[in-house]
Amino acid sequence: MAMYEKKINTFLEGLSSDAPVPGGGGACGLVGATAAALGSMVLSLTTGKKKYAAVQPEIDELIQKMGRQRIKLLNGIDRDAEAFKPLSEAYGMPKETPEEIERRDAVMARALKEAAEAPLEMMEQLLETAKLLSRISEVGSILAISDAGVGLSMCRAATYGASLNVYINTKLMKDRALAESMNKKTKEILAEADKIIIPAYTAIESNLRGE
Amino acid sequence: MAMYEKKINTFLEGLSSDAPVPGGGGACGLVGATAAALGSMVLSLTTGKKKYAAVQPEIDELIQKMGRQRIKLLNGIDRDAEAFKPLSEAYGMPKETPEEIERRDAVMARALKEAAEAPLEMMEQLLETAKLLSRISEVGSILAISDAGVGLSMCRAATYGASLNVYINTKLMKDRALAESMNKKTKEILAEADKIIIPAYTAIESNLRGE
Numbered sequence: 001m002a003m004y005e006k007k008i009n010t011f012l013e014g015l016s017s018d019a020p021v022p023g024g025g026g027a028c029g030l031v032g033a034t035a036a037a038l039g040s041m042v043l044s045l046t047t048g049k050k051k052y053a054a055v056q057p058e059i060d061e062l063i064q065k066m067g068r069q070r071i072k073l074l075n076g077i078d079r080d081a082e083a084f085k086p087l088s089e090a091y092g093m094p095k096e097t098p099e100e101i102e103r104r105d106a107v108m109a110r111a112l113k114e115a116a117e118a119p120l121e122m123m124e125q126l127l128e129t130a131k132l133l134s135r136i137s138e139v140g141s142i143l144a145i146s147d148a149g150v151g152l153s154m155c156r157a158a159t160y161g162a163s164l165n166v167y168i169n170t171k172l173m174k175d176r177a178l179a180e181s182m183n184k185k186t187k188e189i190l191a192e193a194d195k196i197i198i199p200a201y202t203a204i205e206s207n208l209r210g211e
Numbered sequence: 212m213a214m215y216e217k218k219i220n221t222f223l224e225g226l227s228s229d230a231p232v233p234g235g236g237g238a239c240g241l242v243g244a245t246a247a248a249l250g251s252m253v254l255s256l257t258t259g260k261k262k263y264a265a266v267q268p269e270i271d272e273l274i275q276k277m278g279r280q281r282i283k284l285l286n287g288i289d290r291d292a293e294a295f296k297p298l299s300e301a302y303g304m305p306k307e308t309p310e311e312i313e314r315r316d317a318v319m320a321r322a323l324k325e326a327a328e329a330p331l332e333m334m335e336q337l338l339e340t341a342k343l344l345s346r347i348s349e350v351g352s353i354l355a356i357s358d359a360g361v362g363l364s365m366c367r368a369a370t371y372g373a374s375l376n377v378y379i380n381t382k383l384m385k386d387r388a389l390a391e392s393m394n395k396k397t398k399e400i401l402a403e404a405d406k407i408i409i410p411a412y413t414a415i416e417s418n419l420r421g422e
Contacts, residue, residue: 003219004218004219004220004223005218005219005220006219007215007216007217007218008214008215008216008218008219008222008241008244008285008308009215009285011219012215012244012245012248012281012285013248013287015245015248015249015251015252016251016252016255016278016281017252017255018252018255018256021356023252024249024357024358024360024361024362025224027245027248027249027358027361027362027365028361029241030219030241030245031245031365031368033219033223033240034223034226034241034242037223037224037226037227037238038226038235038238040226040227041226041227041228041229044227045229045230052276053320058261061285067227068224070227074219074220074223091354100287111356145379146235146375146376146378146379147234147235147238149235149372149416150238150239150372150375150376151234151235151238153368153369153371153372153375154238154242154365154368154369154372156368157242157364157365157367157368158364160364160412161360161361161364161365162417164357164360164361164364164416164419165361167357167420168216168356168357168419169415169418171419171420171421183420184362185228197221201371204375205374205375205378208378208379209378209382209394210382
């Protein structure tokens with residue numbers, strides 16, 4: 001059973017426990033999917049309305065794209081759990097003899113790369129979601145503008161959350177060139193996400209506060 | 212059935228639709244509860260460990276408190292839906308005759324107050340959650356520090372998200388004194404949350420990036 005088929009309280013009960021998965025990465029998938037769902041809600045409240053007839057073709061396209069983002073992010077919950085397994089196993093390997101240490105190091109290097117790649121891929125999906133949310137906040141129904149803002153805020157939190165899950169793995173990598181390259185990519189995505197999300201969120205907040 | 216008993220994908224399908232609830236407020240409850248669950252996860256990975264024996268009494272207390280926050284925030288999903296109902300009904304009231312308008316205005320005023328109070332109460336619960344998460348990031352297992360950071364990030368997003376749900380309702384209030392007083396309280400909680408969350412998150416990020 002996919003994690004997203006669990007009941008909300010059952011999933012959060014598992015998240016609260018000391019079980020290796022779901023973890024912080026899976027939580028980011030859930031929060032990212034929630035952000036995407038909020039974007040879809042704004043579109044559902046916009047589509048077919050006379051006032052927005054001029055942008056109807058774009059709304060149709062955004063509905064398709066945002067629906068796909070939600071599915072990708074929900075699948076990211078399981079993807080993250082899968083990517084964590086090899087690392088969890090590597091930690092359990094013996095490290096007494098030089099041969100054991102060598103073998104463990106090699107397995108650990110591959111496991112760390114995989115565990116860092118999953119949140120980095122999720123960050124790419126969250127960046128795409130942020131772009132769509134930003135556009136939705138411009139063309140979507142003004143009556144649902146706060147929901148677009150909530151979505152943007154959550155998308156940003158999931159992106160930053162996922163970045164910590166990259167760093168915690170790159171920190172332990174012996175291959176420092178690989179670690180630095182993944183950290184650089186992470187920082188680039190964070191900067192790009194902020195450039196999209198912050199102005200869009202600020203515009204919504206100002207509108208709602210009547211400023 | 213409480214909303215938190217729904218399957219994750221079913222809940223998000225409903226959130227994506229044009230149905231009046233769940234909405235942005237309910238999404239904030241879900242994300243806040245996810246933040247609380249991450250705090251509980253860190254505590255689950257800390258409790259009973261020799262290295263943290265000195266803080267075990269505080270860990271026990273934090274486990275109780277954080278468990279309660281998760282339940283309060285999960286209940287906030289339904290509380291938000293309940294608080295939105297009267298507003299949804301008020302919008303449907305006739306407004307042709309002066310009597311109808313007067314009656315609708317009176318119902319609308321009460322409905323807006325209720326719809327603004329729910330996210331404001333949720334912000335109080337999120338602030339309490341942020342305080343606990345910040346403390347957990349200090350006393351919890353260093354191995355799970357990224358999860359505390361993800362929780363802090365999500366807690367902040369839910370707090371900002373809930374603030375937009377206060378503003379969208381206070382904006383429409385005719386009683387401007389009430390509106391201003393609720394907006395003031397909202398801004399105070401945001402400022403307090405930032406004061407707690409930003410330094411704690413920054414410390415975690417610096418630690419993980421090895422700075």
